[in-house]
Amino acid sequence: MSTAIAPTPFAQWGLGLQRPLFIAGPCSAESREQVLATAEGIKAHAPQVKVFRAGVWKPRTRPGGFEGMGAAALPWLKEVKERTGLLTMTEVATPQHLDAALKAGVDMLWIGARTTPNPFSVQAIADALAGVDIPVFVKNPVNPDLALWIGALERLHEAGIRRMAAVHRGFHWFGRSPYRNHPMWELPVRLKAAFPALELLCDPSHIAGDRALLAGIAQQALDLNFSGLMVEVHHAPDEAKSDAAQQLAPATFADLLRSLILRQSAAEAHLRNELQEHRDLIDRLDEEIMQKLAARMEISERIGAFKQAHNIAILQPERWRQIMLAMQAFGRESGLSPAFIQAVMDAVHDESIRKQTSVWEKDRLATDIQGSVKME
Numbered sequence: 001m002s003t004a005i006a007p008t009p010f011a012q013w014g015l016g017l018q019r020p021l022f023i024a025g026p027c028s029a030e031s032r033e034q035v036l037a038t039a040e041g042i043k044a045h046a047p048q049v050k051v052f053r054a055g056v057w058k059p060r061t062r063p064g065g066f067e068g069m070g071a072a073a074l075p076w077l078k079e080v081k082e083r084t085g086l087l088t089m090t091e092v093a094t095p096q097h098l099d100a101a102l103k104a105g106v107d108m109l110w111i112g113a114r115t116t117p118n119p120f121s122v123q124a125i126a127d128a129l130a131g132v133d134i135p136v137f138v139k140n141p142v143n144p145d146l147a148l149w150i151g152a153l154e155r156l157h158e159a160g161i162r163r164m165a166a167v168h169r170g171f172h173w174f175g176r177s178p179y180r181n182h183p184m185w186e187l188p189v190r191l192k193a194a195f196p197a198l199e200l201l202c203d204p205s206h207i208a209g210d211r212a213l214l215a216g217i218a219q220q221a222l223d224l225n226f227s228g229l230m231v232e233v234h235h236a237p238d239e240a241k242s243d244a245a246q247q248l249a250p251a252t253f254a255d256l257l258r259s260l261i262l263r264q265s266a267a268e269a270h271l272r273n274e275l276q277e278h279r280d281l282i283d284r285l286d287e288e289i290m291q292k293l294a295a296r297m298e299i300s301e302r303i304g305a306f307k308q309a310h311n312i313a314i315l316q317p318e319r320w321r322q323i324m325l326a327m328q329a330f331g332r333e334s335g336l337s338p339a340f341i342q343a344v345m346d347a348v349h350d351e352s353i354r355k356q357t358s359v360w361e362k363d364r365l366a367t368d369i370q371g372s373v374k375m376e
């Protein structure tokens with residue numbers, strides 16, 4: 001059961017923030033020069049940006065990468081604020097990080113995608129936040145688990161945090177995808193449906209993983225009525241010590257912001273054609289269905305190769321019967337009709353058989369060619 005959380009909108013944070021909120025800054029704070037050059041570049045090119053982000057402690061999936069400059073970088077954020085007036089923001093993963101960030105006067109915090117899924121870590125941060133009134137942004141967990149995302153927001157809410165927002169940064173997905181992290185738009189949309197007052201930002205940088213794919217994701221987020229964007233910007237992106245491929249130079253970032261189609265006002269957002277909003281979501285979901293089907297067919301091909309290597313017949317009626325029973329049961333639970341399940345699964349089966357057969361045929365062709373070469 002979820003606790004009802006009552007987050008406040010940006011307009012009530014007392015920081016002069018409004019929707020759409022633009023947050024920009026480097027993945028990592030690397031040096032004083034890099035931090036200041038980036039902040040000044042953002043200020044000069046993109047005055048819409050109100051918040052400067054920079055990772056001071058970098059959670060790396062594997063050891064050995066650049067793990068951030070640590071607390072030594074915090075005074076640079078203070079300098080950014082003094083020089084540019086931008087609010088500052090960094091990631092905290094432990095009560096020690098929190099303590100150092102608060103002492104250094106950082107304005108806002110975020111909890112990263114590798115911390116959100118750990119209830120112990122989130123609770124430790126929440127406990128340390130008791131009595132502290134600071135805005136906290138919660139990134140989605142690395143894996144597509146909505147309950148863990150909500151759980152992190154609830155823990156902070158119980159600690160008294162009301163100035164909170166969620167950040168959608170995509171989800172790790174094993175299938176083939178053009179993106180570093182799969183957007184799975186239905187998850188943030190479900191989060192928003194559960195907590196309509198919650199400000200929800202999109203981090204297109206970590207979704208895209210590649211600067212060429214960023215604009216499309218950013219626009220999709222705005223079309224889905226997100227509250228703003230958090231974008232990685234670096235004064236010399238190619239030299240970045242982390243996430244170089246996805247960071248934008250300040251001028252390129254400003255071009256991206258100019259290219260986005262924004263809603264004019266909250267009133268217009270309300271009046272927005274509801275039909276269009278549903279259509280946008282359907283388009284995203286259709287794309288994801290097709291991506292998942294493509295991943296499924298890739299596995300079918302591998303099964304085809306395995307069956308061939310072990311001389312097993314392609315068609316295994318008993319196995320298929322089991323799949324159909326399982327899917328019909330799923331259909332009953334999800335309100336999908338038996339006829340629909342049957343039609344979809346028949347189409348999937350046909351395509352799967354075609355894929356498996358094509359592996360065999362390719363192989364036969366290769367053998368034939370080899371044979372004919374040998375004969376010559």
Ligand code: PEP
Nearest residue numbers: 027112113114139169206
């Ligand atoms: C980041 O914002 O630099 C970061 C590490 O993001 P995430 O936690 O979403 O991977």
Ligand code: MN
Nearest residue numbers: 027232242243
């Ligand atoms: Mn990053």
